[in-house]
Amino acid sequence: MSNWSTTMASNKEEVKLFGMKASPFVCRVEIALKLKGVEYKYEVEKFQNLSDTLINYNPVYKKVPVLVHNDKPIAESLVIIEYIDETWKQNPILPSDPSKRALARFWSKFIDDKWLDAIIKVSSTLDEKEIEKGIEETEVALQFLEGELKDKFFGGEEIGLVDITGVFISFWLPIVQEVIGLKLFTSEKFPKLYNWSQDFNNHPIVKEILPPRLETLLAFERSRSESLAASK
Known part of the structure; x- marks a missing residue:
């Protein structure tokens, strides 16, 4: 051409x-x-x-x-x-091997279906039983991901689908737990996952995209307050 x-x-x-x-x-x-x-x-x-x-x-x-x-x-x-x-074929996000590709889809869906639902329970209610249930489900989900992480990233040495899906955990979860006053995600409880979150957030491309932390923290606090007020 x-x-x-x-x-x-x-x-x-x-x-x-x-x-x-x-x-x-x-x-x-x-x-x-x-x-x-x-x-x-x-x-x-x-x-x-x-x-x-x-x-x-x-x-x-x-x-x-x-x-x-x-x-x-x-x-x-x-x-x-x-x-x-x-x-766009350059810099593949999903593995070329069909079984590994299916596994990446499985864990990405797991994050959205299991972990995300659990953390929403924790952050969007004042009901103590619901909060306890959400905390338990969150920790179980994080433990599964801790066990699945074998390399620097879920995609190996390079970022893949599960890593990108997990930005909610790496960047937003620490903000959520700061707002609600809980310590769900720490280096003591989940050392591999915690180290992954640091590496992922500091990846040059990810770091460029992530919104300012303080601005995000304030936005989440405002959104949560409005949600709780509406549910009363």
Whole structure:
């Protein structure tokens, strides 16, 4: 292909990401895009005041993130990451081996289905029994992940799907436990997972994407207070 043709093909490709900086789900997609070296335009959405464009792109869930590639929208963070990995082949996020790829999907789904549900129980209620149940479920889930971690990252020596999914644990969990006054995730309880979180958060690409900690802490405190007040 000539240089002119290559330039024309590049110009035709348009990538937009609709998101919010405080969202860990959007953060996942940004990390994947940056790992791949994909240029994209960030369309900022406002909490509880989503644009008509976003709702038109994601009428089923009406939420971020939404990736729009050449006018084709893709929703849900894990679905988007797999799309990114399949579309841009450089710096693979999922393993090439089918069994390892299936395992990566399993643990990513585990984080969203088990760990995320548990931590929501802890952070979004004042009911002591629910909090205790959430703490127990959170620690069990973290113990499973502690046992699964064999290398520097879940993806080996390089970041993979499970690592990106786990940004909620590496960056947002310490903020959650600071706000609610609990110590669920410590180096004493989960040494391998804790070291992983430090390595992951300090990875150059991840560090570039993560929102300011103080700003995120204040946003979570405000969101939690509003949620608890509404539930009374």
